Amino acid sequence: MALSNVLETPAAGFNFDNAARNAALEGLFERGQAPKPLKTGTTIAGVVFKDGVVLGADTRATSGEVVADKMCAKIHYIAPNIYCCGAGTAADTEKTTDLLSSNLTIFSLNSGRNPRVIMAVNILQDMLYRYHGKIGANLILGGVDCTGNHLYTVDPHGSVDEVPYLAMGSGDLAALGILENGFKLDLELEEAKELVRAAIHAGIMSDLGSGNNIDICVITRQGVDYIRPYQESEFKDNRKIKYRYRPGTTPVMTEKVVPLKLEVVQESVQQMDTA
């Protein structure tokens, strides 16, 4: 598949180059069970308000029943005025949005304009339809351009819908309940943020696949406010015993020290999540 849709139009029709390979692969894994990809099991929501669009997402990524990542970022950058929330298979949402972002950057450089949301939607739709739903990406695209404030949903098979408010992922029904109750046209900024926060919170509490913190992204004509996290999880672990191991607890069998000659150019410290 061509890397850039913008520089060259993709070949017409469907591409079945991989069909024979896929059939062989199915036989290779026992009973056709390919390795399971990491799914996000998510709650994502979006709302169009008076001055722009608010997108929200939880931060839990699950691999089956185990929480793989407690602070994963589900709101992806597409363009300075377009952001995208992704639910479904984690790798698919990441790579699809990366590809989309690259394509739109090339377009911006070529034409000297900010891309329109409908362009992002069309490129996504093309790509997802070409793969017939095999790319498991459920996306909420939100952005502000010269034609107004837009919120679109894109399904893995490539169907598209433009809507004023939206929720997707495994927690979508819980979030949609809150949105249906609280949504009005032309909300103010603070009301819209509170509505999205409440919707994601409902998804987090009711759905086992969603949890931890809430991220919010506000897109307006003036710019983007990506608040991560907008609300930290209210559940703090308060373990009483200190689980520390003395040096020497793990037996050292042999030791070999090789000094490296290094010159420190830059030092940066990043806190690890030790919960």
Add this chain to the structure above:
Amino acid sequence: MLSSHAFGDPGKMKDYHYAGPVEQRFSPYAFNGGTVLAVAGEDFAIVASDTRLSEGYSIHSRDSPKCYKLTDTTVIGCSGFHGDCLTLTKIIDARLKMYKHSNNKMMTSGAIAAMLSTILYGRRFFPYYVYNIIGGLDEEGKGAVYSFDPVGSYQRDTYKAGGSASAMLQPLLDNQIGFKNMEGVQHVPLTQDKAVQLVKDVFISAAERDVYTGDALRVCVITKEGIKEQTVPLRKD
């Protein structure tokens, strides 16, 4: 949707066959989640379980503990399919009453364990989908833990975790209670307070990483004075 089986050489389509009637299977089991844990000490035993009842990605109840009191010295923790857990505990209760009336004494922990093994094996070919752990005091007053598989294989342990987060908790208990994989550490015997605190901490960790574990933790401490219960909140998300 066309399947890739329909293609032999690229470009040539094989004949598309009608696959015939497909049988839709009804599954008699459901997985309702939950984790149980039991620890045996010198003169006490602890049985703990979370209280979340779930199915798929939904929550049925946030307050459904999985520890059931059998006698004054024995508590059983059952997780797996909730329907089978309820029926199994009813059967055990009935058998306990029958024993009490015939033999004029309460069943001991070891006797209950042996009986449960027989009950479970009686359903060898349509098992109770339950992971059981019995915690209690034996005849000498020492703590005893018996762990089971769904068809009745059991053994006496010092500590055991069962249910959805068992694979996460068991290695942690092996390290903290069994002092495994550590060197140069003093093997201090487990006190009741340290054991209760360890159980609470270990469940906090389980709730962080297992989606089926959470909401609240019910801890039953069994001593010769009786059974004391405490409830501790866990993550609700």
